[in-house]
Amino acid sequence: MAYQTINPTTNELLKTYANHTDADIEAALDTAHKLYKSQWSKGPIQPRLQVLERLADLIDARKEELARIATVEMGKLISDARDEVWIIAEIARYYARNAEKFLAPSKIDSQLGEAWVENHPIGVLLAVEPWNFPYYQLMRVFAPAIAAGNPVVAKHASIVPHCASVFEELVNEAGAPKGAWKNLFITSTQVANIIADERVQGAAMTGSEGAGSAIAAQAGKYLKKSTLEMGGNDVFVVLDDADLEKAVEIGVFSRLHISGQECICAKRFVLHENIADEFLARFTTAMATVTIGDPLDESTKLGPLSSAEAVKGLSKQVERALQNGATLHLGGKAIAGKGNFFEPTILTDVTRDNPAYFEEFFGPVAQIYVVKSDDEAVELANDSRYGLAGAVFSQNIERAKSLASRIETGAVWINTFASTAPELPFGGVKRSGYGRELSELGIKEFVNQKLVLVAKS
Ligand SMILES: NC(=O)C1=CN([C@@H]2O[C@H](COP(=O)(O)OP(=O)(O)OC[C@H]3O[C@@H](n4cnc5c(N)ncnc54)[C@H](O)[C@@H]3O)[C@@H](O)[C@H]2O)C=CC1
Numbered sequence: 001m002a003y004q005t006i007n008p009t010t011n012e013l014l015k016t017y018a019n020h021t022d023a024d025i026e027a028a029l030d031t032a033h034k035l036y037k038s039q040w041s042k043g044p045i046q047p048r049l050q051v052l053e054r055l056a057d058l059i060d061a062r063k064e065e066l067a068r069i070a071t072v073e074m075g076k077l078i079s080d081a082r083d084e085v086w087i088i089a090e091i092a093r094y095y096a097r098n099a100e101k102f103l104a105p106s107k108i109d110s111q112l113g114e115a116w117v118e119n120h121p122i123g124v125l126l127a128v129e130p131w132n133f134p135y136y137q138l139m140r141v142f143a144p145a146i147a148a149g150n151p152v153v154a155k156h157a158s159i160v161p162h163c164a165s166v167f168e169e170l171v172n173e174a175g176a177p178k179g180a181w182k183n184l185f186i187t188s189t190q191v192a193n194i195i196a197d198e199r200v201q202g203a204a205m206t207g208s209e210g211a212g213s214a215i216a217a218q219a220g221k222y223l224k225k226s227t228l229e230m231g232g233n234d235v236f237v238v239l240d241d242a243d244l245e246k247a248v249e250i251g252v253f254s255r256l257h258i259s260g261q262e263c264i265c266a267k268r269f270v271l272h273e274n275i276a277d278e279f280l281a282r283f284t285t286a287m288a289t290v291t292i293g294d295p296l297d298e299s300t301k302l303g304p305l306s307s308a309e310a311v312k313g314l315s316k317q318v319e320r321a322l323q324n325g326a327t328l329h330l331g332g333k334a335i336a337g338k339g340n341f342f343e344p345t346i347l348t349d350v351t352r353d354n355p356a357y358f359e360e361f362f363g364p365v366a367q368i369y370v371v372k373s374d375d376e377a378v379e380l381a382n383d384s385r386y387g388l389a390g391a392v393f394s395q396n397i398e399r400a401k402s403l404a405s406r407i408e409t410g411a412v413w414i415n416t417f418a419s420t421a422p423e424l425p426f427g428g429v430k431r432s433g434y435g436r437e438l439s440e441l442g443i444k445e446f447v448n449q450k451l452v453l454v455a456k457s
């Protein structure tokens with residue numbers, strides 16, 4: 001597995017990074033484990049939280065540089081890259097300012113005596129992360145882990161090594177001791193060996209089902225806790241009383257955000273029959289006229305996919321959907337020329353016997369479904385192997401809340417697009433994974449919630 005920076009706008013190879021060896025891994029695990037056994041991990045929380053505060057300030061100071069690195073390495077719009085840099089500083093500050101409260105002992109009323117739960121670190125964690133939010137995915141693990149006292153070794157996606165390197169550089173510059181966070185350019189086999197290592201107590205993974213299944217299986221075999229943040233096939237439900245102009249604008253934004261390479265974004269558009277034609281007409285016009293180009297250009301609204309392989313895979317997936325009966329309403333092909341560009345695409349008439357019905361399209365490909373009722377919308381939303389997020393548009397909030405409660409996902413957003421914030425839990429059910437990241441829930445995933453009880457005298 002080669003770690004390379006290839007600019008997806010030009011497909012120019014910019015840099016190849018050397019892989020780490022087994023000896024490097026051993027050194028990283030030894031350092032991390034020794035840090036876990038030290039006062040740094042088990043002692044007062046404040047020194048660890050001060051690192052997060054300093055890290056946030058360092059990120060702010062290098063915002064434009066960091067954003068440009070991400071855009072050049074995986075192709076997201078420069079404005080989206082700035083947003084990502086902004087939110088990782090916010091996540092660092094959030095845990096710096098809330099972790100002590102989250103991890104404070106909590107009393108339990110018990111007839112057996114004075115009882116409480118303490119929250120302790122559990123040891124070295126492994127993070128395995130994807131390329132689509134190359135900094136956010138790392139901070140989502142690092143911030144709660146360091147606050148709790150868990151050192152982390154990290155394997156990032158092979159196409160974002162510059163982002164991985166600069167993140168580690170920032171963590172070290174913020175004053176984290178060696179071992180708090182170590183980036184490793186390693187193979188899947190080496191990941192499996194790390195999970196098996198007795199010094200490693202947990203694994204946090206974000207990515208595809210294939211990766212998640214492999215990592216969860218290995219973690220299960222060695223009795224290590226894992227959290228999985230995997231794919232999604234989120235519905236974007238537009239009811240007959242929705243603000244159509246708003247729904248169209250947000251629907252286009254959500255489907256094309258990060259060139260459609262986002263696990264929580266609008267993928268299956270579920271339209272009430274009374275507004276379906278009007279929505280589709282406006283949606284089609286907006287998708288067809290979006291500005292496609294260099295993601296460093298501020299006027300661009302749709303950049304490239306992350307890699308040439310991603311374009312090939314998406315092209316085959318769309319072709320297979322059409323071969324199985326879907327109708328191509330818009331787009332459908334890779335854009336000829338330099339770079340990994342794909343046309344904004346709309347598929348209709350995707351029936352349940354079409355493989356596309358159950359598939360996530362990790363690119364600017366929208367599927368359109370028409371329903372007659374709220375019940376039918378819920379039934380279709382839940383007829384999925386995934387359960388990550390979803391959105392419901394209606395001007396009747398109680399009606400929207402009712403649907404939100406019935407949709408089997410980890411989150412439902414009403415009258416807006418699915419997104420993220422430090423205080424909001426992130427995660428899903430079914431084949432979208434298990435566990436939660438961010439919020440108070442996220443910091444509790446890898447701590448020992450230890451009961452202490454003093455018997456009545
Ligand atoms: N739930 C979420 O927050 C997110 C989910 N995803 C999902 O991930 C997929 C696309 O992202 P990719 O980075 O291409 O996913 P990927 O699964 O190919 O890679 C994710 C990470 O896992 C590693 N990996 C892959 N196979 C592995 C194995 N057998 N053992 C150990 N490590 C392995 C990769 O090198 C990378 O670091 C889509 O399905 C997308 O929905 C992507 C981003 C966020």
Ligand SMILES: CCCCCC(=O)O
Pocket residue numbers: 132133261262263264265418419420
């Ligand atoms: C908006 C942030 C989303 C992060 C993970 C994803 O959906 O791919």
